[in-house]
Amino acid sequence: MPRLEVLITEQEIQNRVSELAGQVSADYGDRKILLVGVLKGSYPFLADFSRHLGENIEVDFVQTSSYGNGNTSSGIVRIKKDLDVNIEGRDVLIVEDILDTGLTLSHLRELLGTRRPRSLKVVTLLCKPAALRHPAQAEYVGFEIPDKFVVGYGLDHAERYRNLPYIAVLHEE
Ligand code: IMP
Secondary structure, eight states: EEEEEEEOOOHHHHHHHHHHHHHHHHHHTTTTTEEEEEETHHHHHHHHHHHTTTTTTTEEEEEEEEEESSSSSOOOEEEOOOSSSTTOOEEEEEEEEEESSSSHHHHHHHHHHOOOOOOEEEEEEOHHHHHHHHHHGSSSSEEEOOOSSSSBBTBBTTBBBBOOEEEEEEEEE
């Protein structure tokens, strides 16, 4: 049976999410933000984060998938579900669950960037060491975590564990 070791508690997550939202509110002032959640993993973070941002936001979603087999990504990112709205001239904030290599995000940024938003930034709840080698990838980072496979708070293993209110390291035993 796999064993879960709690890495970030529910309370720690909630405190940090509230802090991140405070930073974002201060930075954007009264500009309207379009939050773009990256499905599926960002859904709990987006829900909690957006509740701290007041009325001047909109929410949309994209879903990506990378070609390739199993756990190794080919580096090619495909859009499975595109945005519903036109982002030209908008202040867009991409909401991600986790940055590992950052490949998914860099492709998404490039794609959305071609649609001429007024601004395009990224908030990610978690960041692994590989992504820290490219510090320009996310303007707002919740937690830097070790290079271990984690689940919970949106993150899955074979679609399981997304609904846990905390982040845990998954030990396969
Ligand atoms: P990247 O393109 O290498 O940055 O990978 C990002 C995507 O890989 C995330 O959006 C997750 O879907 C997935 N991922 C990376 N690390 C983990 C993990 O530790 N647990 C669950 N999913 C992960």
